[in-house]
Amino acid sequence: MASPKQLSNYPALAKAFADNSIRVGAIALDREHAIEMAGELLVASGRSTPEYTQSMLDAVAENGPYIVIAPGIALAHGRPSEAVLEIGLSLVTLAEPVVFGSEANDPVRLVLGLCATDHNSHIDIMAELATVLGDAESVNTVLNAVDSDQIRLLF
Template sequence: MSADLLPSTAIRFAVPAVDWRAAIQAAGDALVAGDIATDAYTDAMIKAVEDLGPYIVIAPGFALAHARPSEQVRRTGLSWVSLAEPVEFGSETNDPVDLVVGLAALDHDEHLQVMAKLAGVLANPDTLARLRASNDPEQIRSALLG
């Protein structure tokens, strides 16, 4: 995966969020700041959780905010948002969430490719712990993008 997949402008640390909607909004704002997606894509990410529940909370404390590929996506990319305080998404097994990664993809294939890469990195508990403890955008980029 190329370095522009996760621009430094899309990485945020210690972001305050009062609830899951604010947490997804923060990830969406970071996607917008990275010129990856539009504000309408952020709205679609929030609507997906409203409609389908907290399916994006895929590991303890970790949410992968995303929506379907659409014209609201400018290019495939990620955002990385660590929260100042964990928030509840409604996941029985993986709440509370303190890390939200936003994913926007131009098409289904790119969506799956990025998700597979993320899964490989984040499945390693040591790597995830290091990433959670980091406040260094380059360390985050290096670990996620290889």
């Protein structure tokens, strides 16, 4: 019998997320805390080192809340660097929405963490991510999930 991952509509996302890179209902004190949690999941799943988490925080400190790309959704990431071990995604849903400072899209309820090894090899992941995040029903499933399995089922 085929495994569920082979039947996935989003094979690149299925691979980019590790089993332990999704956290549901987290309590974040502020924007930095929320980004740290997304970074820690990338570290825990072997995709990056703690230095990468710092670069995710630096990106927002330098360039502001531009990572909040849609109402309630942030995509936290740093530059490709030695701190990235393998392409990966993490996902954190927040129990209470957190203000990131985005005029158009605050407050944030969903933080995605992304680490990439270069500028091109994650393009298939981004294409699938654009499809999922562009689908209101999928976003609602993610936001309302009570455990990470419910989110994994999407991919």
